[in-house]
Structures are given as structure tokens and as C-alpha cells.
Amino acid sequence: MSTTHLRKTRPVQHIKNAKSRVAERFDPTEDFSDVIGDDLNRFALDNERPDRHYVWPHNSAEDISKFQAHVLNYQLETYAGDDAKGALRPKGMQGLLKQGDVIRVADHVLMSCDRERWEKRQRYEATQTMHANKAEATRLQEDHVMEA
Numbered sequence: 001m002s003t004t005h006l007r008k009t010r011p012v013q014h015i016k017n018a019k020s021r022v023a024e025r026f027d028p029t030e031d032f033s034d035v036i037g038d039d040l041n042r043f044a045l046d047n048e049r050p051d052r053h054y055v056w057p058h059n060s061a062e063d064i065s066k067f068q069a070h071v072l073n074y075q076l077e078t079y080a081g082d083d084a085k086g087a088l089r090p091k092g093m094q095g096l097l098k099q100g101d102v103i104r105v106a107d108h109v110l111m112s113c114d115r116e117r118w119e120k121r122q123r124y125e126a127t128q129t130m131h132a133n134k135a136e137a138t139r140l141q142e143d144h145v146m147e148a
Helices: 013-021 039-043 061-069 115-147
Strands: 052-055 111-114
Touching: 052 115, 061 111, 111 115
Parallel strands: none
Antiparallel strands: 052 111
């Protein structure tokens, strides 16, 4: 199909002046994220441990078992109690969980694994992807040379 029949378009003139019509940016001086009802904030945690990596799988036996059987051995997180200093919990849920409860939010459960092992696994997966991409690029180049 030939592209010669397509006509060239000129830039729209009003875009040149768009910068002068942009509303001024407003950055609040206070963090309101805990009270605006943002769905992403409901999974935010208080008192995260820096040595753990957290995930929120769906609260189903199938999803939970996938994480438990994973090579990183994810474990369900339970609430230590309101009296426990630095107890891990979703933001804004103080008083709503009982000691020993599995931490749940919006039909998801909180699970965690060792952060060092998780980071190592991320490096491994990135390396595997890089090697697979190089192999595919080499194969495509070889196929292209054979076609020529």
C-alpha cells in the first residue's frame, strides 16, 4: 500500500500558545493522602519492617498457596495487637484488628518474605530476561541474514 496519497498535516497553531493557558501547579503543604479516600492508600502500611518485602494477594486459597509455595516462601502476616509497640498494620486500621488476626484489606491478605532474598530473585529474573532478549535478538539477526 502506497503512502503517497496521504496528505501532510501542519501543526495546529493554538498549541504554540498552550503554555500560557496552563493552570498554575498547586502543591499542598500538608500530606492529605490518609484522608482523601485514595484506593492505593488503603494498602499502605504503618511500621513496615525494612528487612521484609510485602505483597497483597487476593484472599483465595489458590492465590495464597501460590505465594506460600513460591521459592521465596511468603508468609501470612498477623497483627501483633494495639498494645504492641511498632505493630505492623494497614494505615488507619488501629482498633479494627484483633491480636493474631491475619491482616486483610479489601479481600486481600498481607504476606511477606525476606527482602534480601526477594532482591536477589529480582536480579536473577532481570539477568534471565537480559539473556533471553540477547538470544532472541541474535536469532532475529541470523534469520534476517538468511533471508537476504
